[in-house]
Amino acid sequence: MSCQLxxxxxxxxxxxxxxxxxxxxxxxxxxxxxxxxxxxxxxxRMMSPSSTKLLSKSNNFSQIKAGDIVKVKTKKExxxxxxxxxxxxxxxxxxxxxxxxxxxYTVLKEVNYFFDEAKQKMCKCKNIVLLExxxxxxxxxxxxESCDRSCFxxxxxxxxxxxx
Amino acid sequence: xxxxxxxxxxxxxxxxxxxNFFDEHKYKMFKTHSPLYILDGLIxxxxxxxxxxxxxxxxxxxxxxxxxxKT
Numbered sequence: 001m002s003c004q005l006x007x008x009x010x011x012x013x014x015x016x017x018x019x020x021x022x023x024x025x026x027x028x029x030x031x032x033x034x035x036x037x038x039x040x041x042x043x044x045r046m047m048s049p050s051s052t053k054l055l056s057k058s059n060n061f062s063q064i065k066a067g068d069i070v071k072v073k074t075k076k077e078x079x080x081x082x083x084x085x086x087x088x089x090x091x092x093x094x095x096x097x098x099x100x101x102x103x104x105y106t107v108l109k110e111v112n113y114f115f116d117e118a119k120q121k122m123c124k125c126k127n128i129v130l131l132e133x134x135x136x137x138x139x140x141x142x143x144x145e146s147c148d149r150s151c152f153x154x155x156x157x158x159x160x161x162x163x164x
Numbered sequence: 165x166x167x168x169x170x171x172x173x174x175x176x177x178x179x180x181x182x183x184n185f186f187d188e189h190k191y192k193m194f195k196t197h198s199p200l201y202i203l204d205g206l207i208x209x210x211x212x213x214x215x216x217x218x219x220x221x222x223x224x225x226x227x228x229x230x231x232x233x234k235t
Contacts, residue, residue, distance in 0.1 A: 003212045003219065004165055004226055008187055011226070012194025020192075027191045113210075113217040117188040122217055130222055140186070143193055147186035150179070150202055152222050 005117055019144075026142050041084050063162050064129060068107045070160040072131075075101045078159050091128060091156040096137060104163055105131040111154060127157045167209060168225055175235060176203040182226060199229040 014020060064070060072078075075098050081088045111128040115121075130152040138147035182200040186193050202224040210219035 003208070003215070005221070005223060008185065011197055011200065012185060012187065013197055014192075014194065023192050109220055109222055111220040113219055114221040115215065115219045118191075120189055122215055122219065124217075130220070138184075138186070143186075145184045145193060147184060147193065148180055148182040148202070149185050150224050 003115060005115055008117075023143075037085060044084075064107060064110070064157050064160060066107050066109050066129075069104055069163045070107055070129075070131070071104050071163050072100045072102060072155070073159050073161060081158060088156050088158060089127070090125075091154055093156075093159070094136075094153070096139065097153055097155075100131075100134055105134055108132045108152065125154075128154045129157060129160070131155055165208070165212075165225065167211070168206075168227075171203075171206060176206060178202070178232075179204045180224075200226045201229065201232060203227055 078088075078093060078098075078101065082093055086093055108130040111125055111130060113122055113124055116123045134155075135150040135152055136147070138149065140147065178201050180202040182196055182202060184193055184195055206225050206227075207222045208219070208225060210221065212219065
């Protein structure tokens, strides 16, 4: 028996032709945007190699376990950790996640492996946790409709503070 | 999915009606063929035969309306 995610294309039907073209355009624009950003970062690093952020080892992980209560750090603190792509050690922080800053949540799970739907393969990761009831609203910029899948956000442990 | 059998005969609260979903692989928004629902607390434990490791993605199961009965 396989995962529902691997069969997800079978449960959907394509949108109208015009919407399909619109989605293709969005995909293309995002690809171009990604490439431009990549070149800009490369150039910036070449010009000033000292500006490259040193990746410090997270020593928070052993302390955060499923069932723990954690506080999401402030917007300012998190923004200070993100790179030009809005990522921290490879983990994206989406704009919608800022609404959870400063609030307390219970850790649902530590993420060690996850099925990457885009790459269609299992990926290993570390220092990532899921928080109870903190799911994606599905609203995306440029898309008219929101996704109803309600996926849990991935939280890097550096964005969290354990509450005793 | 195999794990979904254990919930048969039990009562759950519908938390969402799935009308549209985003397919990350195809990078497209799709409309569902038929009505699907997400039930409160019913998430995948990640144990799947075809995977080498347990997936921690914790996705909500998608339930077809024909598998459910309103009480």
